[in-house]
Amino acid sequence: MIKQVGPTTINEHHLASCHCGAVVLRLHLPDGIVNPRRCDCSICRRKGAIVASVPLSGIEIVQGHDKLRLYEFNTKTAKHYFCSVCGIYTHHQRRSNPNEYGYNVGCLDGVNPFDIQDVPTNDGVNHPADRVR
Ligand SMILES: [Zn+2]
Numbered sequence: 001m002i003k004q005v006g007p008t009t010i011n012e013h014h015l016a017s018c019h020c021g022a023v024v025l026r027l028h029l030p031d032g033i034v035n036p037r038r039c040d041c042s043i044c045r046r047k048g049a050i051v052a053s054v055p056l057s058g059i060e061i062v063q064g065h066d067k068l069r070l071y072e073f074n075t076k077t078a079k080h081y082f083c084s085v086c087g088i089y090t091h092h093q094r095r096s097n098p099n100e101y102g103y104n105v106g107c108l109d110g111v112n113p114f115d116i117q118d119v120p121t122n123d124g125v126n127h128p129a130d131r132v133r
Helices: none
Strands: 012-019 024-028 052-057 059-063 068-071 081-082 087-092 100-104
Touching: none
Parallel strands: none
Antiparallel strands: 012 024, 024 059, 052 100, 068 081, 081 087, 087 100
């Protein structure tokens, strides 16, 4: 769990936004940033974001619900959301744990994800949901 990133303290309720500001999320982060990681699956390798996890109850859309677009592919288990104005990925419902959202750490107010040291990379090419059959 990470409660400080560079100069920014992670609040229990921390705001996150897309680049243009149309979409604003309020994240409930009582344990700070949990399990930050990169992933090399087909979508993550393209977007390159550092992602962390919250329970589904941990994200509230404060504004821009009508600007969010949903992208699904393959098994359509994961729900990938992005701002239709600026194109920035904000969060997704996870395929490997549909009770959780992953969110874009770079969208957190005041957080530069490059200040987080030693971010591991998930083996998304061999996705856990593909191994357990
Ligand atoms: Zn936007």
